[in-house]
Amino acid sequence: MSPATKKVSANIKNEKALKIFCDIRKCVACKTCELACAVEHSKDKELLKAIKETPLPKKRRHVSDSFGKTLSVGCQHCKEAACVAACMSGALYKDKDGTTKQDKDKCVGCWMCIMVCPFGAIDRRIEEHVAVKCDLCPDRDDYACVAACPTGALFAGTIDEFEKRIREKR
Amino acid sequence: MAYKKSRGGKVNIQLQEIARDCGIDTVWDREDAQTPHCGFGESGLCCKNCNLGPCRIDPFGEGAQVGSCGADADVISARNLARHTAAGSACHSDHGREITRTLKLVGEGKAQGYEIKDEAKLRSVARELGIDETNKSKEELAVLVAEEIFKDYGRQEGDIRFLKRAPKKQQDTWRDLRITPVGIDRPVVEMLTRTNMGVDNDYKNILLGAMKVSLSDGWGGSMAATELTDILFGSPKALRAKVNLGVLKEDEVNIIIHGHVPLLSDVIVTAAQDPQLIELAKKEGAKGITVAGICCTANEVLVRRGVPVAGNFLQQELAITTGAVEAMVVDLQCVMPSLTKVAACFHTKLISTIPKAKFPGMEHIEFEEERALEIAKEIVKKAVLNFKNRDKARVNIPKESMDLVAGFTAENVYYYLGGRYRATYRPLNDAIISGRLRGVAGVVGCDNPKQMSGGSHIEMVKELIKHDVLVVQTGCAALACAKEGLLVPEAAFKYAGKGLQEVCSAVGIPPVLHMGSCVDNTRILIACCNMVREGGIGNSLDELPVAGAAPEWYSEKAIAIGWYVVASGVLVVFGTPLPVMGSANVGKFITEDVEQLVGGKWAFEVDPVKAAHIMIDHINKKRTALKLKPMMYETGKETKSQTKKEGELVSSNKKG
Numbered sequence: 001m002s003p004a005t006k007k008v009s010a011n012i013k014n015e016k017a018l019k020i021f022c023d024i025r026k027c028v029a030c031k032t033c034e035l036a037c038a039v040e041h042s043k044d045k046e047l048l049k050a051i052k053e054t055p056l057p058k059k060r061r062h063v064s065d066s067f068g069k070t071l072s073v074g075c076q077h078c079k080e081a082a083c084v085a086a087c088m089s090g091a092l093y094k095d096k097d098g099t100t101k102q103d104k105d106k107c108v109g110c111w112m113c114i115m116v117c118p119f120g121a122i123d124r125r126i127e128e129h130v131a132v133k134c135d136l137c138p139d140r141d142d143y144a145c146v147a148a149c150p151t152g153a154l155f156a157g158t159i160d161e162f163e164k165r166i167r168e169k170r
Numbered sequence: 171m172a173y174k175k176s177r178g179g180k181v182n183i184q185l186q187e188i189a190r191d192c193g194i195d196t197v198w199d200r201e202d203a204q205t206p207h208c209g210f211g212e213s214g215l216c217c218k219n220c221n222l223g224p225c226r227i228d229p230f231g232e233g234a235q236v237g238s239c240g241a242d243a244d245v246i247s248a249r250n251l252a253r254h255t256a257a258g259s260a261c262h263s264d265h266g267r268e269i270t271r272t273l274k275l276v277g278e279g280k281a282q283g284y285e286i287k288d289e290a291k292l293r294s295v296a297r298e299l300g301i302d303e304t305n306k307s308k309e310e311l312a313v314l315v316a317e318e319i320f321k322d323y324g325r326q327e328g329d330i331r332f333l334k335r336a337p338k339k340q341q342d343t344w345r346d347l348r349i350t351p352v353g354i355d356r357p358v359v360e361m362l363t364r365t366n367m368g369v370d371n372d373y374k375n376i377l378l379g380a381m382k383v384s385l386s387d388g389w390g391g392s393m394a395a396t397e398l399t400d401i402l403f404g405s406p407k408a409l410r411a412k413v414n415l416g417v418l419k420e421d422e423v424n425i426i427i428h429g430h431v432p433l434l435s436d437v438i439v440t441a442a443q444d445p446q447l448i449e450l451a452k453k454e455g456a457k458g459i460t461v462a463g464i465c466c467t468a469n470e471v472l473v474r475r476g477v478p479v480a481g482n483f484l485q486q487e488l489a490i491t492t493g494a495v496e497a498m499v500v501d502l503q504c505v506m507p508s509l510t511k512v513a514a515c516f517h518t519k520l521i522s523t524i525p526k527a528k529f530p531g532m533e534h535i536e537f538e539e540e541r542a543l544e545i546a547k548e549i550v551k552k553a554v555l556n557f558k559n560r561d562k563a564r565v566n567i568p569k570e571s572m573d574l575v576a577g578f579t580a581e582n583v584y585y586y587l588g589g590r591y592r593a594t595y596r597p598l599n600d601a602i603i604s605g606r607l608r609g610v611a612g613v614v615g616c617d618n619p620k621q622m623s624g625g626s627h628i629e630m631v632k633e634l635i636k637h638d639v640l641v642v643q644t645g646c647a648a649l650a651c652a653k654e655g656l657l658v659p660e661a662a663f664k665y666a667g668k669g670l671q672e673v674c675s676a677v678g679i680p681p682v683l684h685m686g687s688c689v690d691n692t693r694i695l696i697a698c699c700n701m702v703r704e705g706g707i708g709n710s711l712d713e714l715p716v717a718g719a720a721p722e723w724y725s726e727k728a729i730a731i732g733w734y735v736v737a738s739g740v741l742v743v744f745g746t747p748l749p750v751m752g753s754a755n756v757g758k759f760i761t762e763d764v765e766q767l768v769g770g771k772w773a774f775e776v777d778p779v780k781a782a783h784i785m786i787d788h789i790n791k792k793r794t795a796l797k798l799k800p801m802m803y804e805t806g807k808e809t810k811s812q813t814k815k816e817g818e819l820v821s822s823n824k825k826g
Binding site: 003029031035036038039043047048050052056057058059098147148150 | 206208209211212213226228229230231232233745752754797
């Protein structure tokens with residue numbers, strides 16, 4: 001394929017790729033990642049069917065505007081996660097692989113995690129009275145938001161890989 | 171989206187591999203790179219009509235539910251759809267205008283290389299337009315007819331004249347809903363106005379407007395295009411020809427004509443028969459000159475002159491990758507901007523001809539009616555002289571080509587059905603009444619790399635004819651089925667149900683009738699009017715046991731066609747949905763409520779076999795409403811894939 005039609009970084013999961021980064025130089029705030037995230041967390045996994053589901057599926061990522069730059073933000077899977085520390089029921093926990101996971105059945109909906117998350121990456125699922133956050137697309141080999149990003153702003157990998165990529169593409 | 175996707179048949183795959191080896195991207199690669207497509211666009215929830223935005227609505231209900239101006243999902247998606255419809259109508263109507271202009275120039279004796287080939291049709295159209303045709307030469311009449319049609323284009327009051335061809339009920343419905351188009355150009359302008367920020371903010375009213383602008387196409391611009399093209403180049407008659415890239419010749423100069431308006435292509439076909447140019451070709455080492463078409467220009471010269479068809483829309487790039495095309499001459503519509511990149515890897519000369527449609531990297535030889543033949547000869551000469559640049563080692567012409575029969579029209583079907591001396595639609599209506607035929611379906615439109623690259627048409631049409639539905643086709647859909655061998659009389663015995671087989675063998679027609687190009691969908695409208703006039707299967711278009719489909723639509727023109735068929739009272743099934751489904755209200759209006767208003771409605775189904783059954787169920791419903799006899803050969807043809815509803819109908823038929 002020529003560069004004109006080369007697909008931008010559809011990241012396949014590997015053990016190292018635990019985090020999703022956003023290159024703020026490339027994010028154009030199209031919100032395609034938001035749609036893709038909600039669709040991925042729907043029953044049908046198809047946009048036109050997903051928007052008719054009840055309850056509506058919920059996105060775990062949002063495009064925000066900070067200091068005049070747009071960027072797409074989701075759970076950062078922090079090393080020392082404030083949400084895990086604040087979770088009184090033990091629903092949120094750090095997994096062996098370093099990701100921040102949630103046991104939905106344990107969540108009591110106290111919303112403390114939402115209060116403490118510095119990225120605003122956790123949301124409420126009112127219908128079920130539980131918190132929802134990025135689960136790194138357990139049903140896919142890649143990440144829905146990264147695969148959907150039309151400009152290649154979203155990137156899945158380690159911090160080092162992301163830094164390298166930023167330096168290369170400068 | 172989860173549905174079957176394919177890159178087309180053997181020929182396509184073979185040439186795509188060659189393209190890949192040369193490092194050329196084709197439409198399939200580009201579409202892959204665009205997948206997933208933008209969800210806001212797909213659901214119709216993105217508005218960029220003004221600079222308060224661009225705005226988009228979050229279909230999951232969390233983010234913004236209205237644009238900056240306050241327009242909600244209903245207004246935004248309806249406005250977008252209406253603009254698409256206006257653009258589609260504009261394309262067809264502008265095509266008609268070009269033809270009208272040429273007809274006038276021919277009448278005035280200013281055009282070169284044309285003659286009025288169907289005087290009888292000229293006289294009948296003149297009478298219809300209220301022109302006294304007695305004692306007038308065909309040239310005088312051509313000018314008068316063209317002027318009358320021009321009046322319809324610019325009309326500011328009163329109806330466009332061809333609307334009178336519709337059954338009275340349709341005309342009354344349109345008048346009551348106030349969607350009778352005034353003029354052909356005016357509704358397009360009106361729609362651009364209405365969809366401007368702050369004008370029309372009632373989604374239902376906008377969608378009614380969309381129907382109005384589509385009617386100005388179907389019963390106006392497109393119809394003018396069909397009628398006047400027939401007058402100018404002759405009305406089609408059934409003829410045999412060949413289709414697919416195998417029609418290109420290894421030892422001849424190959425010229426591809428591509429686009430939609432046949433004004434220049436027809437003259438190029440004439441020029442390619444010029445003895446001097448053939449002599450020149452021989453001097454250059456070729457055995458002769460072959461002209462083959464792509465897209466609707468292909469259909470126009472196919473149905474009138476039997477010119478072979480190289481392929482449909484998606485094959486335009488592949489035609490060049492055969493390495494055997496000396497020149498591709500394009501006019502307008504459906505011409506991919508990528509052609510120049512593909513041609514850069516081969517010796518093929520690309521020539522654009524219309525001032526409204528230019529391509530960086532193409533040679534532009536402007537088409538003028540006054541010098542049409544000279545220009546055509548110049549183009550053919552360029553192609554001939556390019557033959558020596560062909561790299562014989564890189565020639566890969568596929569072997570596949572298929573026979574087809576094309577050239578059916580609403581008028582000549584009288585003769586094919588009734589014979590030369592008692593021209594009539596009676597046998598068709600009788601076959602439907604007696605249950606030998608279930609009904610008639612139009613399967614038209616584009617081929618789309620997002621889907622099965624033409625495969626949907628084949629599956630849908632096979633399913634329809636298996637259930638005794640006579641199929642009429644136009645455009646790239648017809649070419650897709652032609653390549654599969656569905657457009658020959660023999661296909662009836664291979665694929666058709668018993669009832670349709672009987673009709674085909676009695677009358678001697680294929681089970682699938684090729685009616686021409688995209689603007690020739692108006693022939694299908696007229697054929698439906700003729701069926702109503704013949705009587706016995708409904709007093710208006712919405713009562714007829716008929717349905718339409720464009721399973722792989724891609725163009726805005728398809729939206730316009732779909733709308734005018736819906737507004738004329740007929741069910742239309744599209745593959746992928748119109749980009750409005752982000753609004754539940756608009757979705758419901760076009761797929762349900764609109765049927766109460768105009769009799770037709772939209773349905774969306776990507777699976778071609780399921781879509782065929784939506785049409786079959788609809789036709790059955792109409793048959794029941796008309797109290798027609800049960801189908802003659804229903805039970806023997808049952809398959810597992812049949813829907814429950816139809817199963818019920820079968821059993822009730824048995825009881826009856």
